[in-house]
Amino acid sequence: MKDVSSQRLGPVLVDVATDQAWWLLSPSLGGELDNVRQLTVHPTGWILACPPVLHTIDERAWLERPSGSGRLTDPTALGAAFGLGGRVLAETL
Numbered sequence: 210m211k212d213v214s215s216q217r218l219g220p221v222l223v224d225v226a227t228d229q230a231w232w233l234l235s236p237s238l239g240g241e242l243d244n245v246r247q248l249t250v251h252p253t254g255w256i257l258a259c260p261p262v263l264h265t266i267d268e269r270a271w272l273e274r275p276s277g278s279g280r281l282t283d284p285t286a287l288g289a290a291f292g293l294g295g296r297v298l299a300e301t302l
Contacts, residue, residue, distance in 0.1 A: 218282060219232065219275075219280050219283075220232075220233045220273055220274065220275040220276075220280075220281070220282075221271070221272040221273040222257065222259055222270075222271055222272070223270060224267075224268055224269045225268040226267065226268040226269075227268075230272065231257055232287055233275075233281050234250070234282055235284070236253040238250065238284055241284040241285060241288060242284055242288050244288075245287075245291050247291050248288075262274050262275060
C-alpha cells in the first residue's frame, strides 16, 4: 500500500477552526480521486485563501510548506491514504 510520506507529500494547508485540510494537486488531475468520498477535488481556477508560507492567519497555516520546487501531492498515494474507512492513516503523515 502506498502512503503519503514526506517523499510524496506536497504542500498541505490546514485550518484548525474549520477542521479542514487541503492537499495541493496537479491541475491536470483526471478522475484518480473520484471514488474517494472523503475528498473534494476543486476545479482548476478555484481560489484557496492561503497565508504566507512562514506565517499563520487566524487558524490557517501550512502543515507542509511549499518548497518552491513545484512538488505536489501524489493523487494515488492520497487516495490510498483515505481508502480505509475514510480516515487518514497515522503512518501516512
